[in-house]
Amino acid sequence: MSAMIEVRALVKEYGPVRALNGVSFTVWAGEWIAIMGPSGSGKTTLVNILGGLDTPSSGRVAVSGAEISSLTEAELARYRAEQVGFVFQQFHLVPYLNALENVMLAQYFHSMADEREAAEALRRVGLGERLEHLPSQLSGGEQQRVAIARAVINDPKIILADEPTGNLDEANERIILSLFQELHRSGQTLLVVTHDPSIAQLADRRIELAHGRLARISAAPMEEENGPLTALSRPAGASW
Amino acid sequence: MFWRIERRLLGASRGRLAVVLLALASGGTIITALVNLELDTSRKLTREFRAFGANVILSAREQPAIRVPTEGVLDASVVARIPSEWEGQRVAAVPFLYLIAQAKPIVSPSQADPSDSVAALSPTMLVVAGTRLAGLPQVAPGWKTVRGLMGSVPQGESVRSAARSPEACLVGTRAAQHLGVIPGDELLLSAGGLQESCAVEATLTAGGPEDDQVLVPLGAAQKLAGLPGRASLVQVSVPGTGAAVDRFLARLSAGLPDVAVRPVRQFTEAEALLYARIHNLLLGIVAVVGLLTVLCVMTAMATLSLERARDVGLMKMLGGPISRILRLFLVEAGTLGLVGGALGTLMGMALSAWVGRRVFGVGAAPRWEIVPFTLSLMVMMAVAGAFPLRLLARVKPAAIFRGEA
Numbered sequence: 001m002s003a004m005i006e007v008r009a010l011v012k013e014y015g016p017v018r019a020l021n022g023v024s025f026t027v028w029a030g031e032w033i034a035i036m037g038p039s040g041s042g043k044t045t046l047v048n049i050l051g052g053l054d055t056p057s058s059g060r061v062a063v064s065g066a067e068i069s070s071l072t073e074a075e076l077a078r079y080r081a082e083q084v085g086f087v088f089q090q091f092h093l094v095p096y097l098n099a100l101e102n103v104m105l106a107q108y109f110h111s112m113a114d115e116r117e118a119a120e121a122l123r124r125v126g127l128g129e130r131l132e133h134l135p136s137q138l139s140g141g142e143q144q145r146v147a148i149a150r151a152v153i154n155d156p157k158i159i160l161a162d163e164p165t166g167n168l169d170e171a172n173e174r175i176i177l178s179l180f181q182e183l184h185r186s187g188q189t190l191l192v193v194t195h196d197p198s199i200a201q202l203a204d205r206r207i208e209l210a211h212g213r214l215a216r217i218s219a220a221p222m223e224e225e226n227g228p229l230t231a232l233s234r235p236a237g238a239s240w
Numbered sequence: 241m242f243w244r245i246e247r248r249l250l251g252a253s254r255g256r257l258a259v260v261l262l263a264l265a266s267g268g269t270i271i272t273a274l275v276n277l278e279l280d281t282s283r284k285l286t287r288e289f290r291a292f293g294a295n296v297i298l299s300a301r302e303q304p305a306i307r308v309p310t311e312g313v314l315d316a317s318v319v320a321r322i323p324s325e326w327e328g329q330r331v332a333a334v335p336f337l338y339l340i341a342q343a344k345p346i347v348s349p350s351q352a353d354p355s356d357s358v359a360a361l362s363p364t365m366l367v368v369a370g371t372r373l374a375g376l377p378q379v380a381p382g383w384k385t386v387r388g389l390m391g392s393v394p395q396g397e398s399v400r401s402a403a404r405s406p407e408a409c410l411v412g413t414r415a416a417q418h419l420g421v422i423p424g425d426e427l428l429l430s431a432g433g434l435q436e437s438c439a440v441e442a443t444l445t446a447g448g449p450e451d452d453q454v455l456v457p458l459g460a461a462q463k464l465a466g467l468p469g470r471a472s473l474v475q476v477s478v479p480g481t482g483a484a485v486d487r488f489l490a491r492l493s494a495g496l497p498d499v500a501v502r503p504v505r506q507f508t509e510a511e512a513l514l515y516a517r518i519h520n521l522l523l524g525i526v527a528v529v530g531l532l533t534v535l536c537v538m539t540a541m542a543t544l545s546l547e548r549a550r551d552v553g554l555m556k557m558l559g560g561p562i563s564r565i566l567r568l569f570l571v572e573a574g575t576l577g578l579v580g581g582a583l584g585t586l587m588g589m590a591l592s593a594w595v596g597r598r599v600f601g602v603g604a605a606p607r608w609e610i611v612p613f614t615l616s617l618m619v620m621m622a623v624a625g626a627f628p629l630r631l632l633a634r635v636k637p638a639a640i641f642r643g644e645a
Contacts, residue, residue: 016267048638048641051557053556053557053637053641054636054638054640073562074561077556077559077560077561077562078556078559079559079560080556080558080559081558081560082559084559086557088641089541090641092557092641093554094551094554094555095252095551096248096249096251096252097245097248097464101241101244101245101248102241104244105558106558106559107241108241108242108560109555109558109559109560109561109564110559112241113241150558188355
């Protein structure tokens, strides 16, 4: 297995506040990592830096062997377009674009929009009948599925998800996690920020942060512990 | 995809964009109207303003322009040698023969009423101008009818003879008052033992010495003066710019070496000064309106940029290069500029036509060559007004998602 992400002595300071303080770890290609920790522990900051949305104060971050901590803004934009897919708790869809266009927007910034391919991505997450719906016309779970379709449309190297089920009810949470499991099975590298231990159980490993420091890296529980979740049914019409 | 997003952007902030569109259309309307008027003023000054009178005078060489008829006259046939058209515009030329004559109303015994006018009882010396009465509107459209016979030129209109009879004459208001005549009366004119009578067709006001004159047909004046086929001067009205008039003068001087050809310089210079002032005033107003329009657009765009900060953060998160994201907003602003400019151009043309009618009495003709200018200007103003949206380039997606911006 090759190293997909290498983080070394990562520090991020916001004025006097040190959000990340010397964090180091490695993520292997195809791994599902759960990032855990209490509020203010630096989880979101870590995801933002890994996703090229923020830059570290010091330390080193390499993705697929390429150093990203020293990239220019334009290079970071390219990195985000080509190598990262984001899924957020708040979905972050463009409100005036419909589901299809939200997915096509990611294609547009990556290379060129392909309506057929975008529609296919939405069908895979069970939204084949909702292509023309605006985010305001979709439920929370459906919006998150649009966000997942958007995140994977450009075939990124890593998916970064920040509390992806934080705003969802249990039924929708199961659907989203089922999609993540399918992505994982297809070999996608996933880093998922979560407070929920039951979600963390699905991951290969857990990275726990506390006060900006790496508190613990632990292997995920045995596969059989994931029984109830792996048995989740896919959303209607979804297929990965 | 670009235009798909553009369409959605335009539909998403309809309220704010309507304000921007309104500002651009209003600015475009005023700018178009003023620029159209500015251009049309030039035309008005060189064409419609000919209403103030002729701008070229032909007279006998080495002689004063207006003298007693026995000297300084020229051959009236010189009119036929003046081009009837110059650079595509019609040229009007009307000969005048001036003489001093005695005038006396012819009063029938039944009409006699000594109380009417003391002056009417004795002849009055005055200037008689012989001319082609029907051609007066072409060289002196500012001369207006005060009172005319039934069926003649209405009051306030440019005076001209209806030429119902070859003996018709027009009398200046002060002369008519002095002689005690009204339209329908007859006048007896005598000079050097010769006599001519004429029927007063109308009284006129010119605001000048013509108010003290009697205007008779050229032939009658020539008979009275004993100068058949002669004229004191020829008034010529040449439409066109100052340069065109200068070219006409050069051509005419060369073609008529025995005639003194002079421009009415005072009028030309006053015209140039007036035009320069109007030009500067209109340009100043256009600049101020343009500035105000940009400020209005900028204010609306500043509010819009706050609303769009999250969208920009989102697009940046998806890897959108800032140049590509800003292009979306600038094209949106440019589109608004184009639409606002088009609306403004149409409304501005209508406004300038209305203002032209109010100011010049003639609607300003649409100058379609200004359309590209106005559209380009409005697009530039819209893009300049979209400056706050360009500040969105500084948006940090992480800060947006943290709720810091």
